[in-house]
Amino acid sequence: MKYRKNRQGGDISLLGFGCMRFTRKGAGIDMEKAEKEIMRAYELGVNYYDTAYIYPGSEVAIGEIFEKNHIREKIQVATKLPQYLIANKDAIEKYFKEQCSRLRTNYIDYYLMHMLSDINAWEKLKKLGIEEWIAEKKASGEIKHIGFSFHGNSEMFIEILNAYDWDFCQIQYNYLDEVSQAGRKGLEAAGEKGIPVIIMEPLRGGKLVDLLPEKAKKLIAEDEKHRSAAELAFRWLWDQPQVTCVLSGMNSVEMVEENCRVASEVEAGEFTEKDFQLIDQIKASINERLKVGCTGCGYCMPCPKGVDIPSTFRCYNAMYMDNKGTGRQEFFRIVGMRKEPGLPSQCIECGKCESHCPQHINIRQELKNADKALNPFYYKIALAAARKFLYRK
Numbered sequence: 001m002k003y004r005k006n007r008q009g010g011d012i013s014l015l016g017f018g019c020m021r022f023t024r025k026g027a028g029i030d031m032e033k034a035e036k037e038i039m040r041a042y043e044l045g046v047n048y049y050d051t052a053y054i055y056p057g058s059e060v061a062i063g064e065i066f067e068k069n070h071i072r073e074k075i076q077v078a079t080k081l082p083q084y085l086i087a088n089k090d091a092i093e094k095y096f097k098e099q100c101s102r103l104r105t106n107y108i109d110y111y112l113m114h115m116l117s118d119i120n121a122w123e124k125l126k127k128l129g130i131e132e133w134i135a136e137k138k139a140s141g142e143i144k145h146i147g148f149s150f151h152g153n154s155e156m157f158i159e160i161l162n163a164y165d166w167d168f169c170q171i172q173y174n175y176l177d178e179v180s181q182a183g184r185k186g187l188e189a190a191g192e193k194g195i196p197v198i199i200m201e202p203l204r205g206g207k208l209v210d211l212l213p214e215k216a217k218k219l220i221a222e223d224e225k226h227r228s229a230a231e232l233a234f235r236w237l238w239d240q241p242q243v244t245c246v247l248s249g250m251n252s253v254e255m256v257e258e259n260c261r262v263a264s265e266v267e268a269g270e271f272t273e274k275d276f277q278l279i280d281q282i283k284a285s286i287n288e289r290l291k292v293g294c295t296g297c298g299y300c301m302p303c304p305k306g307v308d309i310p311s312t313f314r315c316y317n318a319m320y321m322d323n324k325g326t327g328r329q330e331f332f333r334i335v336g337m338r339k340e341p342g343l344p345s346q347c348i349e350c351g352k353c354e355s356h357c358p359q360h361i362n363i364r365q366e367l368k369n370a371d372k373a374l375n376p377f378y379y380k381i382a383l384a385a386a387r388k389f390l391y392r393k
Helices: 031-043 058-068 089-103 119-127 130-140 154-161 183-192 214-221 229-238 253-265 273-287 309-321 324-336 363-374 377-390
Strands: 003-005 011-013 015-018 048-050 076-081 108-116 143-150 168-172 197-200 243-248
Touching (some): 003 243, 011 015, 015 253, 048 197, 058 076, 058 089, 119 130, 119 154, 168 183, 183 197, 214 229, 229 243, 229 273, 309 363, 324 377
Parallel strands (some): 015 048, 076 108, 168 197, 197 243
């Protein structure tokens, strides 16, 4: 296993264990199977284990496994404060103590503000005293490193990145999300500040392996270096020195061993021009399913009415590249749930965006199409209810 450094000079394994997708058994987690997978990863050098308050049973499961095998002091646990559930300062402490109890520990190595997508969420936490609370926890040793996980666009990511002296951050990033979500722009901004970046969804929940079009599968099968779809996606990430650790929700010992093999061989900057060409060809075959040819360049922004055009089209395309549920859920989370939403229904058809679009997209019409597809009436009802709850006074 190879390692990259955190801000304090400590080692983080290139491969991290994402603990959201353990195999289920009945109403709970298959603990025997999960233990075998975690312990094999530990034996092969994985030292970063990522969970969250809202992952069903995950914190309890890994806490039990780490305690049973006496490895808590030898690994690093990352978990997340459910900031979207926080209504007062007391709740911050309540959730943290509950998480420590679940994890059978008295400290958290890497603690994240979960799923920030809007600077307003961080501002709300600041008003509740989160900065003072973090300072107290770091001083006591109960939190070693503080960070945030992010779903949103690159501009908002950079705004949150600059809003506090973070120790690390976590972003969704893969070769299809190079210019969406935080994107390469966000990755490089974090790198310039010396902030380690943890990568989630490197395979888009497995979709860059299991749901590739036949043309992409053929390209990968013909790869002269005999790399699998997963290995190519991982190597593309690790080729970038700003990437500190890539999370994988591994649910077999064989998968653990294969991913660890790659993480023990890879070097930053190893990709050749031919490798990049292969990735571009795979992306092109995937993008043939696109509904809108938006590259996420952002030249159409800012919209005078606040419509998040690139994110709307990204989610609209995801409905047809992945599935309807994936696109709608992402739209709900990163467009609809911001304090100042960027919904396509806010468009007044001024046409300003179209005059700046390098792809000459008929943005006004495509926003109507996207709104109809992404936000059916039952999503509108759910979104209104969720916003009322989240932004209650």
